[in-house]
Amino acid sequence: MGRAEERRARQRGGHRAAPKRRRSAPEAGSASTAGGAPAAGSTAGAGGKPTAGGKPAAGAKPPKSLIRRIFGWKKILGTFFGVCLLGILGFIGLYLYVDVPEGNAAAQRQSNIYKFSDGTILARDGEVNREIVDLSKVPRKVQLTFVAAENKSFYHDAGVDFKGTARGLLNTLSGKGKQGGSTITQQYVKNFYLNQDQTVTRKLKELVISLKVDREKSKDDILAGYINTSYYGRNAYGIQAAAQAYFRVDAEDLSVQQGAYLAALLQAPSQYDWAVAGPTGKKLVTARWNYVLDNMVEEGWLPKAKRDAMHFPKIMEPKGAPGLDGQKGYLVELANQQLEHQLMAEQGLTQSQAEGAVVENGWTITLNVDRKKQAALEKAVKTRLTSKLDKKKRKVDGDIQPGAVSVDPKTGRIVALYGGQNYYEHYYNNATRKDYQPASTFKPVILAAALEHNATTQDGKPITADTLYDGTSRHQVQDHGRKVGFAPPNEDDVDYDDITVQQAMNKSVNSVFAQMGVDVGMDEVMGTANKLGMDTKGMQAVPAQTLGSMGASPLEMAGIYATFANHGNKVTPSIIKSAEQKDRTVDIPDPIGGPVISRTAADTVTSVLTGVVDDGTAKTSVASNPLRDGQQVAGKTGTSDENKSAWFTGYTPDLVTSVGLFGEDPKTKAHVTMRWATGLPAPGRINGGGYPAEIWAAYTFGVTAKAEFDLDTTQGAAVAPTETPSWTHSPSQTPSQTPSSEPPTSEPPSPSHTPSRTPSHTPSQTPSQTPSQTPSSSAPPTDPATEDPLDPDGDLGQLGQ
Structure with a gap:
């Protein structure tokens, strides 16, 4: 470097430029030239301080932000492991604290008592329809239908589904209430040792007890306990009672097709009961039945050729439960259904859970039924009709x-x-x-819709009780000059011409009412029907509905x-x-709305x-x-x-x-x-x-x-x-x-x-x-x-x- 250059360097950085060093051996963190002074364009002076340009020296670390100082990755990682350690210690403590309780679901069952509105006893429904059978009495492939339906990993897992349990806990904490993903062991523990309550405490107990039961009992014992304690509908507890209720056979005589139906039934016993199920219920239980058998093929438990040859089994007609003769069974059945629906609405229970929580579970249910009016209605039916029937x-x-x-x-x-x-x-x-x-x-619903919507006739006249209509039999219904393709006959084909x-x-x-329905609008008619209390889901809003x-x-x-x-x-x-159960009372909604x-x-x-x-x-x-x-x-x-x-x-x-x-x-x-x-x-x-x-x-x-x-x-x-x-x-x-x-x-x-x-x-x-x-x-x-x-x-x- 010449004198002129040295002078310019001193003017820029205030120091004589340092001698250049070999590029092959730079000093760590150095940004100097061979002469020891900062190179041209350098932004840092001696000691790594900013140069006149205001830039930090090369290699200097920028200052950390406040967020990075608080949430550094080391602290986050440490917190995570700390929480995990606390969770593990907490679970170990819970595992040591919770013991497998003594219990038997059948012994804990209590009669339901049903009363008339005046407090007199209508019926007691308390005999548990259950007969315990040894697993050896149940065909092996029938056993496997339940495993295929509920828990394919049953023979390999530790008795719990941590993912499903975690989901259940989150659902409970968020107010959804429904639990999914339980293993057969967990469901057996819930049936035999615990109850159907949807609480965090109950779910944690279920988890711990299931782990212990899986260690203490064989898989066969657990499976036997599960199929003998589950509720299958029709007042049937256990596989033996269910086999009799649905097929009139003993459990040892069940076919694979029948076993698959019983296994499918556990998801929603009442809805899936083929004898009383609606179109939706039949569709769902059929899909569930196919799902069970397909899982058996997938697991290698059933040859595909045999599975393809199977047909949905014939379901026998149900029989009433003992002690519910005459009208009692009908009254009890409706009371149970309405209570189940209320529990589903309040607690987020599934239909199966609600049924299990109501049937023979120690409820005292007082009905609105008036004893004298009930007797009068039964007498009227008998004297005016049934006494004259002779088949x-x-x-x-x-x-x-x-x-x-x-x-x-x-x-x-x-x-x-x-x-x-x-x-x-x-x-x-x-x-x-x-x-x-x-x-x-x-027909009154059609008139109500017309009045509610201030409907008019085709020529613009308001529809009232005095409005005239063409009463001709088979009169073609008109929609502003267009025939809608509907012309119903009147009684005995009588023509009335103009009629109010x-x-x-x-x-x-x-x-008249066919034309009125079109005048009002069939969508409005069916909407009014729904508001009044008719279940119109799936119904078409077409003129034929005017005939009911x-x-x-x-x-x-x-x-x-x-x-x-x-x-x-x-x-x-x-x-x-x-409806009361021990110290618990269910809030019954007011039947009168707005x-x-x-x-x-x-x-x-x-x-x-x-x-x-x-x-x-x-x-x-x-x-x-x-x-x-x-x-x-x-x-x-x-x-x-x-x-x-x-x-x-x-x-x-x-x-x-x-x-x-x-x-x-x-x-x-x-x-x-x-x-x-x-x-x-x-x-x-x-x-x-x-x-x-x-x-x-x-x-x-x-x-x-x-x-x-x-x-x-x-x-x-x-x-x-x-x-x-x-x-x-x-x-x-x-x-x-x-x-x-x-x-x-x-x-x-x-x-x-x-x-x-x-x-x-x-x-x-x-x-x-x-x-x-x-x-x-x-x-x-x-x-x-x-x-x-x-x-x-x-x-x-x-x-x-």
Whole structure:
């Protein structure tokens, strides 16, 4: 370096440049030149301090930020290992502290006690239906179906699924409540040593006890304990009771197909019971059954060729539990179901867990059922119907299944229920089954939808009780000039031409309500039905639904009409008054909810329905009943396609009761016609205004006090039409006529009596079609099933048009 350069270097850095050093041997951290001074462009002076340029010296470490000083990787790693160590020590302490308890699920089971609303005992349901069998009595491949269904690693694991348990703990802490991924050992521990509570403490105990049980017991002992303590539905605990309940065989005689069904059943016993399952339940249990068998093939426990040749097993019809004869079983069954649903809502239990928590678990359940009203309902069914059935004389008499539900509309309490002639003889609850059409009892829902939505006719006129409609039979339904392809016939194909909504309700005129449904909009109609309490999930909003072609139960219809009676406030019928278990009480929701339709709409429907009783299809059986004594009544009859069901749902100001009769083949459970039952004369129809209305009247007028409806409406039965309707035939005013759809009594009429209903305005001319003419003989034809049965409420035919 020359003098000039040296001088410039001193001016820049204040120091003489250091001699250059060899590149092959630089000093650590040095940024100097060979002359010892900072190189040109250097940003650091002597001692590593910043140079005049303000940059740190080369190789100097930048200062650490506050976050990096606090959360350094060493500290994070140390904290993690510290937490793990504490967790391990805590688990070791828990493992040493928790012992395997002495316990036996069967010995801990307690009877459930069911009481009437007045506190008197209705039933005790406490005998545990269980017979312990040794694992050697269960075929090996049947054993493996349970392993394939629940825990394929059962023979290799340590008795716990840490991942599944962790998930269960997180779900519990987050309020979801459901646990998944338990091993067979954990489920056995839960069944035998613990309980179904969904708490963190119980889950931790389950984990520790499962580890200890797996060490102390053999896998065979654990598997035997599991299949002998699990609940399979139908009041069956253990595999032996389940084999008898579902297949009428002993456990040692079970096939692989049957074992796979029982293994699949444990996931949801009631929902998967093939005999009573709906379409969804059958689909799910079939998928679960296939899953079990496919897992067996995957594990090498079942040859694929044998698996491919297997078919879903035949499930035997269920039998009632001991001690629940007569109506007791139906009442207990509904009480259990409603309590299970409440526990599922409160605690997030699965259906299987809820069933296990309720059935024979020491509950004291007080029902809303009134002992006197229950006895009165049973008596009414017997005197008006079942005493006249004789299946030895008439095969069809064995097909008649009655069901009824009675509700207090002010409280929502179910005060009486009729589920069938005997719980032992007919396991299905006719009061809650939803597989039969409600027929014309659905028509008030259409009117309610019209009033609620301020609907208008095609020409813009508001729909009220006095609105005129074309009542011509098979009238093509129009949607603003476009035919919708639906033209239902009226009862006996009678043409009414122009007719008011009130008169159409009285006579159950199909053509009017089919058109009204389109005027309102079928989406709005089905939406209103859902708000009122009908389960419309999966139902199509099509005009055919105006005939009540969907499925519904007496319980649902009672709830809908109770909502009308309660001025539009939602009524969800409840059978449970209180439910207690030891020191625990379950909160039962209030059956009365807020308004789902306006009071004016609800009260107008009630007013219109009084006309059905006073001058319509229920006139003879209800309005003219000598027990009525001036009582105000609203209601609607209904008779389904081919006379497979018949209904009367009616109410007084303080009591709503829905009565349904259903034709069911006792062997196949197929829906069949009820024509000619009890020896009725031709045309042999059981109609809504016949036995159902007679049962209703005999029961209701015996248990209610005289009262009047408090209605907020200017429409209905007491209001004269604003226009005089024109008629196809000149009517003769005969307000006291007998409707053909409902014979005056269930006794055979005189030979001169024609069961065909004459409308309240009797046409002076005979309609072009008179399918209900009286034959020369009152005896049924040789094969009545081949005839085209008549629908007294006009619900017959062309449901798909």
